[in-house]
Amino acid sequence: MTPLVAALLLPAPPLPLLVAALPPDTGVSASAEVRTVDLQWSGDVHLQLENNGYELVVRFDRPIADERLKDFASMAGDDLADLRWNDNSLLLRAAAGRRLEAVAEARKLRVRFVPESQSPAAPTVASPSPRPTWTSNSP
Amino acid sequence: MNLRAINIQALRKPNMVFLGPILGGGVLLAATLVLMPNRWQIADAIRRGTFSPPPAAIPLPPPGIAQLMQRFSEGRRLASPDLQRLMAASSATGSASTLSAIADALAKNGAPVATDRVSYDIMAAGRPDVALTFLESRPDRAAPALWRLRFDLHRKTGDMAGAADLLRSAVMTPGNAPPQDLVEAAYALATPELLITAAEHGAIPPLSQAQSLDLASWANTAQRYDLISRIDRAGTPGWRADNPWLAMTLAQRSGDTGSALRYAALLPSGRDAARESIVMASGNPQGIRQYLLAQASARGADRPAIAQRLLEKGFRPDAIALLRQQSAREAGDGGASARMLYLMGPRPTGEDLDWLRSRASADPRWLAAYIEREQPAKALAFVESRPAADSSDMLVQRIALANAARDRVAAARALDGLLDGRPLTARQLKAAATATVPADRAGHYALALARARIAAGQGEPSDRLSLAWDGWDRGNAEEAVGYLQGYLRDRPDDRAALRLMADAQAKLKGDVAARPWLERLLAVTPPSIDRADLLNRLGRTADAMALVEMLRRVSPGDRRLDIMLSRLLIASGDPGRARKVLRP
Numbered sequence: 001m002t003p004l005v006a007a008l009l010l011p012a013p014p015l016p017l018l019v020a021a022l023p024p025d026t027g028v029s030a031s032a033e034v035r036t037v038d039l040q041w042s043g044d045v046h047l048q049l050e051n052n053g054y055e056l057v058v059r060f061d062r063p064i065a066d067e068r069l070k071d072f073a074s075m076a077g078d079d080l081a082d083l084r085w086n087d088n089s090l091l092l093r094a095a096a097g098r099r100l101e102a103v104a105e106a107r108k109l110r111v112r113f114v115p116e117s118q119s120p121a122a123p124t125v126a127s128p129s130p131r132p133t134w135t136s137n138s139p
Numbered sequence: 140m141n142l143r144a145i146n147i148q149a150l151r152k153p154n155m156v157f158l159g160p161i162l163g164g165g166v167l168l169a170a171t172l173v174l175m176p177n178r179w180q181i182a183d184a185i186r187r188g189t190f191s192p193p194p195a196a197i198p199l200p201p202p203g204i205a206q207l208m209q210r211f212s213e214g215r216r217l218a219s220p221d222l223q224r225l226m227a228a229s230s231a232t233g234s235a236s237t238l239s240a241i242a243d244a245l246a247k248n249g250a251p252v253a254t255d256r257v258s259y260d261i262m263a264a265g266r267p268d269v270a271l272t273f274l275e276s277r278p279d280r281a282a283p284a285l286w287r288l289r290f291d292l293h294r295k296t297g298d299m300a301g302a303a304d305l306l307r308s309a310v311m312t313p314g315n316a317p318p319q320d321l322v323e324a325a326y327a328l329a330t331p332e333l334l335i336t337a338a339e340h341g342a343i344p345p346l347s348q349a350q351s352l353d354l355a356s357w358a359n360t361a362q363r364y365d366l367i368s369r370i371d372r373a374g375t376p377g378w379r380a381d382n383p384w385l386a387m388t389l390a391q392r393s394g395d396t397g398s399a400l401r402y403a404a405l406l407p408s409g410r411d412a413a414r415e416s417i418v419m420a421s422g423n424p425q426g427i428r429q430y431l432l433a434q435a436s437a438r439g440a441d442r443p444a445i446a447q448r449l450l451e452k453g454f455r456p457d458a459i460a461l462l463r464q465q466s467a468r469e470a471g472d473g474g475a476s477a478r479m480l481y482l483m484g485p486r487p488t489g490e491d492l493d494w495l496r497s498r499a500s501a502d503p504r505w506l507a508a509y510i511e512r513e514q515p516a517k518a519l520a521f522v523e524s525r526p527a528a529d530s531s532d533m534l535v536q537r538i539a540l541a542n543a544a545r546d547r548v549a550a551a552r553a554l555d556g557l558l559d560g561r562p563l564t565a566r567q568l569k570a571a572a573t574a575t576v577p578a579d580r581a582g583h584y585a586l587a588l589a590r591a592r593i594a595a596g597q598g599e600p601s602d603r604l605s606l607a608w609d610g611w612d613r614g615n616a617e618e619a620v621g622y623l624q625g626y627l628r629d630r631p632d633d634r635a636a637l638r639l640m641a642d643a644q645a646k647l648k649g650d651v652a653a654r655p656w657l658e659r660l661l662a663v664t665p666p667s668i669d670r671a672d673l674l675n676r677l678g679r680t681a682d683a684m685a686l687v688e689m690l691r692r693v694s695p696g697d698r699r700l701d702i703m704l705s706r707l708l709i710a711s712g713d714p715g716r717a718r719k720v721l722r723p
Contacts, residue, residue: 050486054543054544054545055514055515055543057485057486081543082543084485085484085485086481086482086483086484086485087481087482087484088455088484089484089485089486090484090485091484091485091486093543096542096575
């Protein structure tokens with residue numbers, strides 16, 4: 001079969017995995033507040049969650065519009081490190097210093113980004129603790 | 140026999156019937172003229188002539204048709220030749236009852252006429268209605284040999300209902316009509332299904348294979364699918380061998396997918412298309428699945444297209460499995476691969492993930508596709524086990540995975556590799572900086588990274604300051620001075636750096652070497668305890684005290700200013716006043 005015919009047989013072009021455009025994960029927590037973001041399906045859906053605290057995988061039997069996922073990503077803002085999905089599953093990761101809590105409520109997925117208890121956030125190499133000022137070097 | 144021949148001759152030359160007497164009369168007239176007598180001869184002749192018999196030489200002319208009819212209708216007995224003449228002459232004009240009476244008379248004479256022949260003659264004269272009435276009046280009207288004529292006459296007279304009734308009753312009754320006539324009549328009325336009834340009732344022999352096929356074909360066109368089983372019983376199911384397409388179509392219609400497929404296999408061409416349409420129309424999901432999988436296994440099959448069809452029928456795992464086969468021939472960047480990865484989703488399970496792992500093991504081009512879909516901890520372990528695990532790109536990958544897996548020790552391990560002195564690009568350095576390492580070793584890695592950045596020509600000013608402090612903290616004043624020189628070129632007014640420089644210079648070469656840096660520091664230090672401290676270090680104690688006094692007036696309650704002033708008073712040899720300052 002020619003590629004053209006094959007293309008006609010496909011209702012939609014084969015999509016690459018969709019990845020939301022996210023700000024780079026700077027590793028610096030913007031705030032110490034709990035942030036709650038909802039993802040709402042348009043119809044009845046069965047949601048199956050796998051959450052290890054940092055990474056949440058959701059499997060579903062009804063696709064969700066890309067726009068809703070992009071809105072979700074923009075509302076989650078810096079708390080979200082990664083969000084990828086296809087027509088029957090999604091994966092999201094919390095930014096460093098955040099833990100994930102998630103519940104499925106009817107047609108809705110409710111995700112809470114919770115600051116990790118050990119505060120302030122553990123340093124990364126890029127953000128060494130600031131050097132002391134003159135007082136520490138007073139003779 | 141002879142009479143009949145003459146009669147026939149007379150019939151053939153009807154002129155002679157009239158010509159004979161005329162010629163005879165002519166001859167008589169001529170003789171009369173030749174033998175013309177005188178007047179009294181004439182009178183005598185007239186007188187005698189009345190009684191003289193006619194000349195024996197002249198024959199009697201035969202009686203006319205009108206005369207015969209006259210006689211016949213008067214009930215007089217006529218000879219068979221006359222009756223036959225009458226019959227022949229009446230076929231165009233006589234009523235059915237007259238014709239029937241003539242026929243009866245002939246039969247009584249022992250010279251019966253054939254009913255069909257007479258009927259045909261009447262019909263040939265353009266009077267089918269009379270022919271039909273005549274026929275129906277005859278005693279042999281129900282003879283099988285006459286059935287066809289009766290049927291045709293009903294149709295010729297426009298009596299279709301009568302023809303149909305005749306046919307319907309004939310197909311139910313064996314022996315009513317010759318089978319061939321029934322067959323032709325059934326087709327003539329466009330009711331071939333009556334032949335099934337005829338065969339069922341024995342009015343015709345069992346349907347032949349050709350007849351069965353023809354009737355099945357007709358039934359299909361007429362959508363009389365109920366007739367098929369009757370055709371099979373009244374004829375033979377063997378017709379299907381002669382037309383597998385029809386057999387297939389009918390089997391499919393009756394929901395017998397198995398049979399439909401069997402006949403599809405007998406088609407001379409288009410078997411595959413037929414098979415497919417049967418399977419798809421069957422609505423049997425497993426049948427459709429098996430069919431599509433079989434198609435996919437054929438040489439040269441368009442697997443991505445078949446995968447899409449499997450997907451649409453709800454067989455997602457099969458669709459993905461098919462795309463896996465196709466993708467194995469690609470390098471992870473073809474259309475089938477992209478579609479497959481999309482369908483697998485961001486976190487595949489089971490077979491799909493195993494497949495990706497084994498691909499990644501065999502072909503580095505699949506590595507990225509695998510590790511971004513695997514749990515970070517497992518992906519990290521996989522990458523660490525690769526032969527190329529310590530390449531710079533892999534180490535960058537390992538840092539990202541370790542961060543995602545919240546594994547600080549693994550991040551530090553990867554960072555150790557990256558910071559082993561190898562040349563690094565700006566991108567790699569940036570990636571290294573994202574590593575989340577154990578808190579107690581963050582400082583160590585910050586410095587190592589600062590050194591690496593400087594070595595790569597990517598150093599930030601703050602890198603040099605950090606390293607200067609580190610050198611100072613380790614007692615290495617020379618190293619501190621080295622980094623600070625670079626730093627102060629970029630940030631000449633950084634007071635902390637100027638102060639550290641002064642301290643390092645003092646340690647290296649003494650207070651004289653520190654003095655220029657302290658002067659520079661003083662120039663950028665606003666009035667403050669800092670500045671007072673600096674004035675004191677430079678030996679300008681009076682200026683220092685004046686500044687502190689000024690600051691105390693501005694901020695009377697600041698205890699630090701009190702302490703500072705008392706220190707300066709002690710240094711200038713006035714401990715008494717110093718004590719007073721400290722006492723509230």
